[in-house]
Amino acid sequence: MKKELHLPVMIGLVAAATLFGRVLPTWTLSLATIAASNALIALGIVVLARTGNVSFGQGLFFAAGGYGVALIANAWGLTDAVAQVVIGAACGGLLGLVIGPLIARYSGIFFGMLTLALSMVFYGALVKSTALGGSDGFNVGRPSLFGMSFTDPREADFMLYAVSVIVTGFAGIAATILFKSEFGLASLAVRENNLRVEYLGISANRVISINFVIAAVFAGASGAFALMAQRHIDPQFAYWTTSGEFVFIAVLAGNQSVAAVFVASMALELVRSFSNLYLPNTWQLVLGVFLLGVILFLPGGIGSLWIGKRRKRSTLATKEPLAEKGAAP
């Protein structure tokens, strides 16, 4: 039961979303930009979760991307938005290449805890680093695009919106292709039964590491976007609650549909904005209740609304490999 990819349709959707930004009011534009950036990093979590490993420490790569870009931007005056995204992605990816193989061999719950610990190590180091501004962090200048600088706030906002929607959109298309690929299927197999995978001659660690790097790249790019939007970087990027929020979006979306990640991310931003508007200090409350509701009524995440119960799956379940019953003497 393979669905057609409809590549031109997906590209068309991305283009439409980008152009639509022209008519959106400013507050929606900023909201959508943040939502797109968060969706990107949450998408990475979903990609990795398909191997049965949930990362609770994506803040590590998010911050690595952000700080990397911020330092380079301030040192070399590099302000081009696309370049910054590429650098962010590269920072995340390089770090992911180093860490991935080291932790790929740990199973579900320990993997999650390790990613959390590593992100907090980074946080701890950042907070105490006077060279990087400590817990205050530091500022960066406005991003530009292909040599053009944007002084009109409306234009600047739209530029950022367009870049984030396009990059995230293409990441989503890439993820969709990945999910349907041979490698994507093998990733699911690793989650189901990583022992059998090994017996079939496939390295489960390698599959996990590659997915991990992809997640790290997405996270680093997202860090660059967050930096460009806030024009400020601080250690909070690596804090566990930041990572937790991204996992929240991934859980909300479920692990079947890429589109659901965008919907979930947007829903989060809308809830946050409206709560802050009408009842200050309640957005976390609303979110918490919302999460409970989803757990109770939509265990497969938002995506299960349209993907259907084709397969019996629990939300981002980290399954232990089936015990090798034949191992008894």
Next chain:
Amino acid sequence: MNFFLTIVLDGLIQASWLFIVALGLTLVFGVLKILNIAHGSFYALGAYIAATAVTMVAARGLPPAVGFVAMLLSVALIASAVGLLLERGLLKMFYGRDEVVLLLVTYAVFLILEDVTKLIWGVNPIYATQPYELFGNLEFAGLYYVGYDLVLIPISAAIGFAIWFGLNRTVIGKIVLAVIHNEEMSVSMGVRVNRVYAIAFAFGVLLAALAGALSAPKISMQPGLSSDVIILSFAIVVIGGLGSVEGAAVGALLVGLARAASVHLMPQAELFMIYLIMAAVLMFRPEGLFKRETARRI
């Protein structure tokens, strides 16, 4: 030598409140197999309630000692009630589902309590320092120590001993241990596991809140307290071994000493040191320093 003693004393002071928090977290995990992300929220709740109690007592002109007792009592009562309510009213609905589900539920509770605390007590820092002067000061090795801080050490040890005694030497305690080690077996032996769950969770919440109350006189209560505490206590519990009481003690000591040493020797490492240890334990001895004994399955 003085320097060394200073670090040890500082470490013990730190470890004492860390132990109480970690104990609650590890107990809940051991019995219910839940990693309670809202654990830090109960610490914060305890601290805030304590602050309110102290302030109310002080407003009536009563001596700080009364405030101290009042805060402990009020926290104990409220926290136990909240814990029981939460377990019976909410958590129970999700037993039997995937373990990740309960994690998400406690995360939701954490989010909700964050805002509830803000709504009740506001976002500005609150102080309740009156009890801090209760035990005077002590001069030792050229440094001044506040009596309150030092008193916390034996208090914490007493609580630890009480829990240990309760678990190992009383019938109820042994039942709880049985559930920790082998729930299936306990159920088939007729143990009312639901009751054990409720008691254990309420206890865990109580311990967190108590730690918060005891810390209240020396910290400032503000948003962000709970998220700092949960991640710290989680690190300790992982280092010591999830579900292990001895592990919580050893973990707290280790973290307390590491922190004290860092502060004096290498301040930049103070924060990340703890998580580095946590990562190292996860990589080389994932079950923690004190593996919760698992009965041999036949």
Next chain:
Amino acid sequence: MTPVLSVRGLEKRFGAVVAADALTLDIPAGQKISLIGANGAGKTTFVNMVTGYLRPDGGSILLDGADIGRQSPRSVARLGISRSFQIPQLFVDLTAAENLTVAVSGVSARMSLRQGAEAHGRGEKAVGLLGRFGLADVADRPVSELAGGVRKLIDIAMALVRRPKLLLLDEPTSGVSAEEKFTTMDRVIHAVAPDAATIVFVEHDMEIVSRYADRVVAFYQGRILADGVPSHVLKDQEVRRYVTGGVR
């Protein structure tokens, strides 16, 4: 001719339990050998050691003369040894075809991040293999919905994908209905015939043993009790006492 598998002085203990005790065995290419023995005699431990899942405490395992005793299951699979499992080890939420496709993907060194399995005809190969076991009609059903006997067949089919030179089957007919067990074994033998692969199968069903095995090796407490043609081994006094029953 070097035997395809050669085991010398294999030792393995689990605490007080002796699973392998100076085990020495030569398996020539193309042979069909059945391992029999009571539960706990060491048959599955033997399979686990040969496939790299367990490391022997002592002794050596040689595949075509090369020592593989310290290799991982992945390396051993790549060297040409495949196995099926007593309790089928499948990807339960995936369809039968997808299970086989993963197995097919495992054969090549690189997996595509872009193209689906259909691109290189791997999907077809997977479905084809299912067809050989008469499972073409369940290809698109999730394994979780399929009966135990069918899962057994899929499990065995997955082991055949790599066209191994040595195929180890752990109780291939357990869980398979009485009418089907002969068809199952026929299909397996037929499937490996072109490669003249060596088959080692652990079995409790003596009908299967006598019909399909060229040679029978009886295990007892980690040692080989008897080794020879089925008609001899199955009549052996000690074998009847410790393995098949019938002698008090």
